[in-house]
Amino acid sequence: MLQTKMLEDVEAIIFDMDGTLIDSMWIWPSIDDDYLAKYHLTKTDSFHEDMEGMSYTEVAQFFLDTFPDLDLTLEEVMDEWMDMAYDKYMTQVELKEGVHDFILEMRRQGKKIGIATSNARKLVDDTLRALEVEGLFDSVRSACEVAAGKPSPDVYLLVAKEMGVHPENCLVFEDVPMGILAGKNAGMRVCAVDDDFSRPQEDKKKKLADYYIQDYYDIKKETYEVL
Template sequence: MTQAQRAFIFDMDGTIVDNMAFHTKSWLAFFERRGHTVDADEFFRATAGRQGHEIMAHYLGGHLTKEESALLDFEKESLYRELYAPHRATVKGFDALIAAAKSRRVALAVATAAPNDNIVFTLDGLALRGHFDAVVGAADVARGKPNPDVFLLAAQRCGAAPEHSIVFEDAPLGVEAARRAGMRAVVLTTTLPAEAFAEFDNVICVARDFSELDVEQLFGLGADFAATASTI
């Protein structure tokens, strides 16, 4: 009997790379230029995983045109890349985990709310793109997380069903998006503590980094959730 295609789907920011503090710094600086004071922790919890134009609309108003939003996105993301470039690196254990997954014929995908320039900055800047069977970003879907669109498209492009796909995330909105997609989730505590994810029934494992994870063990966890999700 042929085994169903399995997939690991990775959020990028805060998961493949530990960069969310730099995103937050760039957002705070961006809003400060416009006279807005934003609480860093509250901002992360409310926005991590959302697309840039969604964040702009929420904080600056829905009156922005598509062109105005694009220019503001460019300003903010340019600031982020300037801040993070000297620190760019994968999270501990990532390279070993994806090598182990590939040896077991697990498909690999990136599913991120990041714009294309940031995907290039991270994946190409770290020579990672060639490891992935699919890369899905903000330009590929209409809605950001917690909507499941980006994860469902990534799984589809990998040829894997949701119940055979495991998402790696660092943010509650991303874990919720995985839940809505019918996918199990592994949480990395690069940005928030484990308690921030206590409400999610699709979280099968919480780890500090990828070195604590085992490929086959992960697919054996959360079987009940996967079976239930596949029937919905």
């Protein structure tokens, strides 16, 4: 049985989705660039950093606020992004290395498994079905379903509540600083996960998190970093 310091007193595992549970962050920069080019918009230097952690709905509102000449409704922006991303999620996204085996082991140990994501709920649900893993999770929630996106703890607290687990007994896996902060603000321990998209922020991730892994096999091998 897998027993490590990281898992002591842990009754539930909560995953962020993009960049943490699945390898999908590569999709969004190209969508942003195509979308901006289509409407002749110019992004700021801090564009992606400013959006970090926001829910899908909040990001759409951020676009409308940042580009006031964009004559579209919130729903039109979100629907267009969905059309641009959907096929890639259904056919090209894969689970992060080692995460499937890790989830199965945690379920064998009786731990609850949840997802707290910033992505749109339809995209989340359909992606989990496409990967044939939807039955592995006890709670799946989007930050679009709570008052505020990450770094607010709202979505993490909702998932913990639905699973009937106190925040201090939850272990969060996250790939970006704002997500890590959301887990910490919820009173949970957080393990940062390596991902190509957020690798330039590795030092910041390590300063905020309790643990750091390159992939989920690090947990079994006990080669993760205790921070």
